[in-house]
Amino acid sequence: MKVPYSWLKEYVDIDVTAEELQEKLFSCGFEVEELIDLGGEISKVVVAEVKSCEKVEGTHLVICQVNCGEYGDNIQIVTGAPNVYEGMHTPAALDGATLPGGIRIAAKPLKGIPSNGMMCSGEELGLNEDLYPGAEVYGLLDLPKDTVPGTDIREVVGLNDYIFDISVTANRPDCQSILGIAREVAAVLDKELKMPATDYTMTDTTVPGLEIRVDAPDLCPRYLGHAVRNITVGESPRWMRRNLALCGLRSISNVVDITNYVLLEIGQPMHAFDMEQLQEMKIIVRRAADGEKIQTLDEKEFTLTHENLVICDGNRPVALAGIMGGLNSEITDKTTQLLFEAAKFARDNIRRTSRALGQSSDSSARFEKGISEYITELGMARALHLIQELNCGEITSSAFDCSAGAPREGKHFTASLQRINGILGIEVPAEVVLNILRRLNFDVKRDGDTLDVTAPRYREDIEVGEPDLAEEVIREYGYEHVVPTFLKSATVTSGGKNAAQQRRDRTAAILCAQGYNECYTLSFYADSDLDALKIPADAPERNVIRIQNPISEKLSVMRPLLAPSMLNIAVENLKKGNNEGRLFEISNIYIPAENGERPEERPHLGFAAFGDNEDFFTVKGTVEALGEAFRLKFDVERAEDVSYLHPGVSAYILCEGERIGVFGKLANEVTAELKLHKDSKANHRIFLGEIDYDKMMSHAAFSIRYRPLSPFPEVVRDLALIVDEGTTCGSLMTEIARACQNVTDVELFDIYRGEQIGEGRKSMAFKIVFTPADKALAPEDVDRFIKKILGNLKFKLGAEIR
């Protein structure tokens, strides 16, 4: 919020610099986001008195000799301004001067005539008509004759001022005004607050037939209306125009300016209706009918619903409550009678209407944050006072006050000094507490430890009890008084991650050791991401949780699978020319529940590997490493029905017979549709995997029992087998192990195909480890085992020894 320094000074005798005030405000909870020095860009621009003017023939230039006081009483400056005259007082930017917009002025000849600077227009100083009269005249700024040559121009035109751009926290809507900030300034500087005048005199006149009614008190708990007659629409006084301009508002007319002024000064949005435009002399505050229309001041038309609050006359909406007036009852130059509105509207309703219609205003911004009824009353009184002060209308006795009955006093409660200090952890002396609360306009009586407190009416944020008072005290007393203590009264506790959390860390560590980089991807994506993976329309993964109000369609589906996310980041990496990579993420997937029950969140482990060096078996190696770390025995089963994986190069991961995940090469038909270079080999080597993390962990053995090492040596035998091409390595290994209990390891070390073996057959060579149980193995024992194994293999798989 923008607060001019000079305006603040109307209410508080500020005896600190703008920078010091910035610090003070910061320490009591009002961060000044920017301290704008109005004349900060202007230097070495002074009042010049034009002593002589000499026209240069054939040009539009005039050679002036000017008096700039201490800077020289006979400086030659050439100007092209048509309005220069002898005796004129005007700003001169001297050699080395700076002007707004980073403009630098230097002495240099104009068409060969020496000129020691530049005389300026109001615009060149950043002024407008509201900030300084005559500022928008074409040509030089004509200053009053009583200005002293050589004086810094900033003092003369009021640019020796600051604007505080203050951020106000959501709990302090009472500070959304100059007066609100002034109250805080007065408190923090311990100065008196000079309230703006709110007195006015009503005439006996009433407006016959005028009626105001609130039909929706839940959305409009307070509505004040006051009729003003005999309006003379005209210009506003200079002080009002200047203050409005400092806050970035243009002056329109006295009546409109009063409403804006009260908005800025008091924080109460005001509205003025042209009373002659009100049909049936009625104001009715009600919910709009569905489909009802209104055209607002800015000539936009809106179709409303019963969720929107409108101000109506006898027949039609005349204002969109709290947001903008209607075009049909707008104040014009011809207005002679008006009705002031000062109201409190429910902040969430204003916010929702404003968002829904995409229509906002300074008023709606205030209402959204919240207005107290004290401010509503004060705003109306101030507006009427200004009507009187500006002498632009007759204040009638037709005043209306529709109230839903909220109390008209500040919150009253008792609080314990000891508990205030107990919250803070320090001893703030009682008199300091009392002084601070009184400075903040709390009415406080002390009886020993007990404080009898009445909060100011505008402090609707104050809740009954000590915590709010503790905050008020410490922000004024100063946070530097807090003495850090290290949980001195807390019970000693043991802490740290639990076993499951530690296992997750370990999972990540194992994957890192396998060369996989951890990723974080968004929890939501689009239906099209599932389409890209060819997930069938009737697949269970298509039953998704949808975000009702997504930022975009692209981020609207709570993901049922990590695979699309993993594929997306693999593709993004390939697009950037990162031709190889290994990626993983452990993160939730989301499954809808029936009957509005809590949806399920399941952690999944997703991974992707891409690049020339990757193949099915590099990925399988990682999966097995993971299993080994948690003492899990994984089996694989061909996965032919996973839409996004190659049917011949993919596998389900089985653990004790349960499918816990799947991995494999990206399906050719999915790869073909990726927006990647078709000829890059790396692009055709993308592998994806996804494991149900909890399911995997449910099989893991966490307690470890040592198994004694066999005192007898192991025996290793090689065995080459000839089998049909279709016989899998896994089936051979299973049968080898099954045939003999002493087999503890089987490892494939060679595959051979060739003429010797014959068409459609292959030779597979295994290294088989036999571990003795209770006595050393003799060669004939092992021969017996081999015979048994061969017998089993021949019977089950038709394998022959080579």
Next chain:
Amino acid sequence: MEQRINALREAMKQQIEQINSKENLAAFWQDFLGKKGSIADLMKGLGTVAKEDRPAMGKVINDFKVQVEEQYRVMSERMEQMELQARNRMEAVDITLPAKKHPQGHLHPLTLVRNEMINVFAGMGFDVFEGPEIEDDDHNFTRLNVPKDHPSRDMQDTFYLENDWLLRTQTSGGQIRVMDAQKPPIKVLVPGRVFRSDSDATHSPMFHQMEGLVVDKGITLCDLQGMLDKFVQQLFDASVRTRLRPSYFPFTEPSVEVDVSCFECAGKGCSLCKHTGWIEVLGGGVVHPKVLENCGIDSSVYSGIAFGIGIERIAMLKYGINNIGLLFENDVRFLKQF
């Protein structure tokens, strides 16, 4: 005889000096110590020596033999040494050739920071609780004392799902779940994903927070600062200090923003701290008694402090990352830096 020995001794000395290979050395052995070598010759010649001189001459020959053997031993050791050196030279590699890599993966910077923070607080006795990402109004707002008409409940800021479920906007809801399940003393961290309808250079619709909560007897605002001092000193630098300034959160009262003195410039002012000497790192405060009461904890007996840290913000500060988007792009060149 003696003359012959002396001549041989001279010859030996010469030959020794010329030995530069195992072949030379073997020849030397053959020449002197072999079956047909000079010493064997001498021994044979001993028969021609006068009988009384024989023992003395025998000793001379023997001494010579010992001398030769010693020389041979020295030389053969030297030869072995030389050969070893030659072999080592031949086997030497260019140690600046690229390594045969076993690719090493990296944890994400958010995980690194998260773990670092957990470690600090674990040392103070904090447990780690991870609540659900899909929440209800009650846990995310109502019981945290967020007023019914508070803007944060708007569709504008909160993602809503079907049946009034929503994506948690803050990990603060974890406080409620912990306090429902456990009575004081409580020291807990709630790290996790949170979601807000916001997306630009400084906002991601999904980000991570870590909530901290202490509930016990006599916990004060001073404890919050003391505890956070220890935290930031371990996380950033032992010289870092905290500064509290007033703020507003519905679930704490008083509420504070916590700044740390800039660890880049030690508070002198630099671009990281925007020349203020301070960096905003987290928010916190004394737990609102209504929040305690909402969880059945007697606020006249117990008090609490709570804080919330943006994990992305800390990671960005610590690693000098200037765009939050980088954290979710997962570019391997980025990931490998951590």
